[in-house]
Amino acid sequence: MNRKHTISRIAAAVFAAATIVSVAGCGAASASGNGVSSAKAVDKLGKAEGQVSILAWPGYAEDGSNDPNVDWVSKFEQDTGCQVTSKTYGTSDEAYNLIKTSDKYDVVAASGDLTLRLINGGLVQPLNTGLIPSYKNVYSFLKNRDFNTVDGKTYGVPHGYGANMLMYSKSTFSEAPTSWDVMFDTAKASQYKGKIDAYDSPIYIADAAIYLMKHKPELGIKNPYALDKDQLKAATDLLKEQNVNVGEYWSDYLKLIQSFQSGDAEVGVGWQVAYNQLDSSKYGIAMPQEGVTGWSDSWMISSKTKNTTCAYKWLDYIDSPEANAQATEYFGEAPANSEACKFATDKDFCTKYHAGDEAYEKQIWYWTTPISDCLDGRKNVKCTDYTEWTKAWQEIKG
Known part of the structure; x- marks a missing residue:
């Protein structure tokens, strides 16, 4: 992928609410007693209003x-007449505040750490996917997930997806590491003290939780x-232990790239798009x-919009094969539309990003906003919400 500008998904840095997708199975989230379930999707569209305002990642x-x-x-x-x-925006918190305090945005592109806050806050509306023809070709594994569906109602049309992978220097690792223990096991991680790069966001607590799921099942x-x-x-205690070995917490993936290239990082969590810009003979x-x-x-539509038809037209367009290919290839993530790969300019694009690879996708726990109603289905306990995760993250970094 050829990028001559800076698109930094500073996104994850100050995340404003994490959303979950269970690896083991799909299942819509439930509204938390906030009246969201009473919201209804539109039955039909009218004449295009001639304009639409979009809030999105760079x-x-x-x-x-x-x-x-x-x-x-x-x-x-040109196709729709909607200007x-x-x-x-740079972070999910920023997007949340913009939408909450203004009625000027018709459509927003939201990550999983933001979507449930928008839904439960009544800031976005349920969608009639029958009015979005391109939706039928969206990968099924991206539909009806906890980060885009509540009480059986779809609130978001998928744009693209990606994973937070384990990146490493081949000069340090003669063989590819097979476990996060090189970052989380104190004895092993101490070997790379000051050379570990971790993600700078409360949502990174979920990475520690995934490790604990496997290594502390009790x-x-x-x-x-x-x-x-x-x-x-x-999870907080584990990340506090990790903190002494972390050289840098990153939110801009370009800084992650620089850390590896300069030798300041030997192992860390990273994105495919960052790895693709490194020398594969030196890094894995x-x-x-x-x-x-x-x-x-x-992609979600504001509950305050006065441009409903143009908003729906945008959702349909951005999920159409050609536009979805352009947007996701440019950004550096797998497309959501199963037909998009046909329109990629790089013939290896979809292979690089594992587009449509369900075995690969099943290993991903997508960001999902932590809420007090446990997303794992437990009814007899109260789970911690994003506010509590934010406080924990402040403790972790000290």
């Missing part, structure tokens, strides 16, 4: 202004985003046996 709604050769918004405007205005963790107080404490990337966290972003 690189999700390119109109040629950043690079004249990168533009999929103009075709949408696009867009704003980018804790009873079934879902890394559904942690009761004891389970959260165990692995899927550890415990599994990984990841993301699946969703």
Whole structure:
């Protein structure tokens, strides 16, 4: 993938609410007594209003202004008559505050750490997917997940997805590591003290929870985003132990790349797009046996919008094979539309990002907002929410 500009998904850095997708099975989340379940999707669309305002990650709604050769918004405007205005954001917290305090945004691209907050806050509306023809070709494993579906209602149309993998220097590891123990097991991690890069966000607590699921089953963790107080404490304690070995916490993947290239990092959590920009003869990337966290972003429509038809048209367009291929290839993630690979400019694009590879996908626990109603189905306990995760993260970093 050729990128000559900086698209940093600073996103994950100050995440504002994590959302979960169970690896073991799909299943919609439940509303937390907030009246969300009474919301209804529209039955039909009217005449296009002529405009739509989009709030999205950098690189999700390119109109040629950043690079004249990168533009999929103009075709949408020509085809629909809906003129696009867009704003980018750097973190999920920023996006949440913008949507909560303003009615100017019709559509938002939200990561899993944000979606449940928008849904449970009544800030986005349920969707009639029958009015979004492209939705039928979205990979089935991205549908009806806890981060985009509540009480059986779809609130988000998938955009793309990716995993948080184990990256390593081949000069340090003669063979690819097979476990996160090189980052979490104190004895092993101490060998790389100051050379470990970790993700800078409360949602990173889920990575520790995944490790504990495998290595401390007595804790009873079934879902890394559904942690009761004891389970959260165990994950927090593990990350406090890891902290003394961490050289850098990153939120901009370009800094992760620089850390490996400079030799400041020998092992860490990273994205496929970062690895693709490194010399593969010197660096490697692995899927550890415990599994990984990841993301699946969703396009959602504001409950305050006055441009419903243009908003629906955008969701249908951005999930169409050609536009979805352009957007996800440019950003660096697997597309959501199963037909998108046909339109990729890099013939190896979908192979690099494991598009449609269900065996690979099943190992990903997608970011999901931790909420007090346990996402693993437990009814007799109260789980910790994102506010509690944020406090724990502050303790971890000190």
